[in-house]
Amino acid sequence: MFKKVTSVVASVLCASFLLTACSSGEKETKNTAKATDKKETKQSINLPYIAEIPTMDVTKATDNESMNVMRNVFEGLYILGKDNKLIPGVAKSYDVSEDKKTYTFHLRESKWSNGTSVTAEDFVFAWKRAVSPDTAAEYSFLFFDIKNAKKINSKELPVDQLGVKAVDNKTLEVQLEQPVPYFINLTTFPTFLPINEKYFKSKGNQYGLEADQLIYNGAFTLDSWKHEQGFQFKKNKSYWDANTVKLDEINFDIIKDKSTEVNLYESGQIDRVGLTGDFVDKYRNSPDFKERPEVTMQFLRLNQKNEVLKNKYARLAISKSFDKKAFTETVLSNGSLPAEGIVPLNFAKGTDGKDFRKESGNLAKYDVDTAKEDWKKAKQELEKEEVTLELLTSDNALAKRNAEYLKGELEKNLSGLTVNIKSQPRKQQIELLLSSDYEIGVDVWAPDIPDPITFLDLFTTDSTYNFDKYSNKEYDELIHKVKGDLAGDEKARWEAMKKAEKILLDDGAVAPFYQQGRSYLQRSSVKGIVTNDFGAEFNYKWAEIDNK
Numbered sequence: 373m374f375k376k377v378t379s380v381v382a383s384v385l386c387a388s389f390l391l392t393a394c395s396s397g398e399k400e401t402k403n404t405a406k407a408t409d410k411k412e413t414k415q416s417i418n419l420p421y422i423a424e425i426p427t428m429d430v431t432k433a434t435d436n437e438s439m440n441v442m443r444n445v446f447e448g449l450y451i452l453g454k455d456n457k458l459i460p461g462v463a464k465s466y467d468v469s470e471d472k473k474t475y476t477f478h479l480r481e482s483k484w485s486n487g488t489s490v491t492a493e494d495f496v497f498a499w500k501r502a503v504s505p506d507t508a509a510e511y512s513f514l515f516f517d518i519k520n521a522k523k524i525n526s527k528e529l530p531v532d533q534l535g536v537k538a539v540d541n542k543t544l545e546v547q548l549e550q551p552v553p554y555f556i557n558l559t560t561f562p563t564f565l566p567i568n569e570k571y572f573k574s575k576g577n578q579y580g581l582e583a584d585q586l587i588y589n590g591a592f593t594l595d596s597w598k599h600e601q602g603f604q605f606k607k608n609k610s611y612w613d614a615n616t617v618k619l620d621e622i623n624f625d626i627i628k629d630k631s632t633e634v635n636l637y638e639s640g641q642i643d644r645v646g647l648t649g650d651f652v653d654k655y656r657n658s659p660d661f662k663e664r665p666e667v668t669m670q671f672l673r674l675n676q677k678n679e680v681l682k683n684k685y686a687r688l689a690i691s692k693s694f695d696k697k698a699f700t701e702t703v704l705s706n707g708s709l710p711a712e713g714i715v716p717l718n719f720a721k722g723t724d725g726k727d728f729r730k731e732s733g734n735l736a737k738y739d740v741d742t743a744k745e746d747w748k749k750a751k752q753e754l755e756k757e758e759v760t761l762e763l764l765t766s767d768n769a770l771a772k773r774n775a776e777y778l779k780g781e782l783e784k785n786l787s788g789l790t791v792n793i794k795s796q797p798r799k800q801q802i803e804l805l806l807s808s809d810y811e812i813g814v815d816v817w818a819p820d821i822p823d824p825i826t827f828l829d830l831f832t833t834d835s836t837y838n839f840d841k842y843s844n845k846e847y848d849e850l851i852h853k854v855k856g857d858l859a860g861d862e863k864a865r866w867e868a869m870k871k872a873e874k875i876l877l878d879d880g881a882v883a884p885f886y887q888q889g890r891s892y893l894q895r896s897s898v899k900g901i902v903t904n905d906f907g908a909e910f911n912y913k914w915a916e917i918d919n920k
Contacts (some may be wrong), residue, residue: 414620415917417643417898420633421624422768423798424600428580430565431502434510435802436818439562439908444605447590448566449477449495449544449559452904452911456822458556462490462566462589462612463544472551479542482612484568484587492538494566502563504531510806510836511563513829514820517555517855519547550859554821561820561907591617591913602626605912618900618916628768643898647891648770649705655893663707664890666818667719667905669827671711672778672883673805673813676841680759681811686750687880690812691736692743694781700886703777707889711736713873715824716887719905722866728824732870735877736884740785747786760790764810767795775814808839814885819906824869825854831881842881847872 426438430446433439443451449463464480482490502509503521516522519535535547548555558564571587578585583597591613592605605622608614627633636642647655655661674690676682696710709717712734720728751757765775772795779791791812796804804810819826829835832851833843850872858865876882894901900914 415618416621416623417619417915417917418623418625418641419644420627420636420642421602422626422628423766424626425597425603426799426802428586428594430562430567431498431507431509431511433562434806435798436816436908437798440910441594441603442562442565443590443908443910444592444912445586445588445590445594445608446562446565447482447611448561448564449479450556451913452560452902452906453914454902456904456906458560461560463559466556473548475546475548475555476539477544477546479544480612481542482589483610484571484589485593485608485610486571486587487610488568488571488587489541490566490568490589491541492544493541494568495544495564496536496538497569497572498565498567499536500531500534501567503534509563511561513836514558514561514563517548517550517552517558519549521549550856552859553862554823557821557906592619592622595621600626613913617913619912622912622915637893644894644901645892647706647893649703652705652891655891658893660893660896662892662894664892664903665707665718666888666890667716668816668818668888669711669714669716670814670816670885670888671714672885673810673815673840674880674883675808675811675813675839677808678761678811680750680754680756680761681840683750683754684880685746685753686759687883689743689747689750689786690782691877691880691883692739692746693785694778694885695738696736696884696886697738699774699777700889703773704886704889706891709887709889710738711884711886713877714827714882714884715869715873716819716827719819720822720824723862728866728870732873735874743785744787747789751788756788758788758790760792762792762794762811764794764796764801764804764813766801766814767797771795771814778814805839808841810839813839816888818909821906824873825851828869828872828876829855831876840881842879844875844879844881847875847879850875 423437425441426435427433428438428441430442433442447461449461451459451461453459462479462482463477465478467476479492484490499515501507503512503515503524505525505527512525520529520533523529524531524534537545539545566589568587572579575585580586583594586594588594588608591608591611593608594603595606596604602625604624607617607620611617633645637645674681674687680686700708700710712729713732713736715728717729718727722728763775763778765771775793779793782791783789805813805815817827817830828851830837831842832838832848850868854865854868858868897917897919898915899918900916902911902914903909904911
């Protein structure tokens with residue numbers, strides 16, 4: 373989704389900008405230089421998009437489709453550059469107190485697209501709105517390290533007690549409950565973006581519903597938003613670093629049909645195209661072929677509101693009964709890896725330099741024999757011979773294909789199980805996940821920060837993202853210690869997270885699917901598109917057309 377994202381949006385999210393192509397690499401080289409090889413001097417690129425933008429309210433966004441737009445039209449205190457490097461955004465610098473609990477950000481002179489100055493108050497307003505229980509923001513938990521945020525969110529304190537204040541227009545002070553080693557990384561996340569209170573209130577319930585019902589402080593502005601059809605980015609002339617921005621516009625068309633995407637690419641109307649397994653071998657030798665490893669995880673949510681999925685053996689059986697390796701190698705074949713846990717490989721390292729995933733080992737093995745035994749126990753305990761479960765996914769072609777694979781594996785290996793696929797438009801799928809209105813839900817999580825806690829925190833009893841209603845007291849205690857008492861002891865904190873993940877998988881609380889990879893074609897003339905692992909994926913600030 374979820375981040376954030378949430379569904380088989382794995383390859384789907386990958387499709388947000390990088391969609392499927394088809395034709396020989398040789399033909400593509402001859403045929404497809406049209407999109408960017410134009411005589412006019414305008415710097416413009418054309419890209420496909422997987423779905424309608426669900427929301428442009430930064431406080432309420434939970435999905436990559438929204439956040440990828442927000443990252444480019446708004447700017448926070450810090451941003452992520454190439455290789456996930458932290459770069460000053462609205463903040464030109466910051467100071468941190470000796471106890472590492474007070475951060476003071478010094479803001480540069482920058483403006484909203486309507487000419488109004490961006491001030492510290494814009495961040496204070498946005499952050500207070502995010503933690504307010506009246507807003508019911510799904511990402512409010514990301515602010516809980518800020519002083520009093522959690523108590524405010526649970527209605528124990530008024531919102532004006534939040535540990536954030538504008539010392540003056542260009543100075544923002546933030547007080548934390550305890551030291552947070554990744555706090556600056558958090559400020560790059562879309563929910564931490566500023567909102568101008570005066571403009572927000574002037575728009576009432578129309579705020580963010582159309583491109584002209586927003587003001588922007590990022591590298592681009594949102595323009596020509598034609599719902600369910602497409603939208604356009606235009607260079608923001610009011611942006612403080614506008615001289616760095618080379619592109620005049622980016623045109624996005626919403627495309628769900630793969631053959632249409634292929635035709636557009638072959639005819640030179642799209643500048644970047646993601647490849648699925650069907651086409652990777654065909655294009656692998658193309659000079660435009662590229663691969664990128666990712667740390668986004670696909671997994672199955674198992675909603676314990678359902679009688680069957682409340683049974684531990686049923687959940688374990690499902691988790692062990694589909695061949696992740698065969699899926700990534702034959703269906704995807706794009707650099708994706710079979711999941712070995714909920715925390716990805718090559719994502720986070722401990723103080724000793726060892727990778728979290730490698731240290732913890734494979735906790736999500738494909739094991740049909742054990743799956744069948746667990747399923748038999750589940751049916752005995754449930755006193756059922758026949759079971760029907762619904763699998764929620766998105767309505768694009770790739771999501772449907774992935775769901776068909778899961779259905780086939782589960783029905784083949786678990787006797788008496790029938791899986792019905794429920795394909796929904798992306799926005800409706802997100803709403804169903806958020807409201808726990810599903811049985812099995814295909815979901816995806818791209819990390820918010822470079823720390824395992826960004827995955828493990830999803831499954832505590834009190835997490836706003838615990839849609840499955842999983843609850844384990846020992847797990848909760850470990851995660852709360854990781855975020856509190858152990859914050860200053862990295863070694864103990866690391867061991868606690870390893871132990872917590874094992875509890876999670878031993879309980880069958882979640883069924884890891886695969887770790888996303890990316891294979892794609894990109895015009896040789898398109899340069900500087902930055903991809904990140906955290907928050908949102910694509911940043912076009914440094915992108916340009918270079919036909920040299």
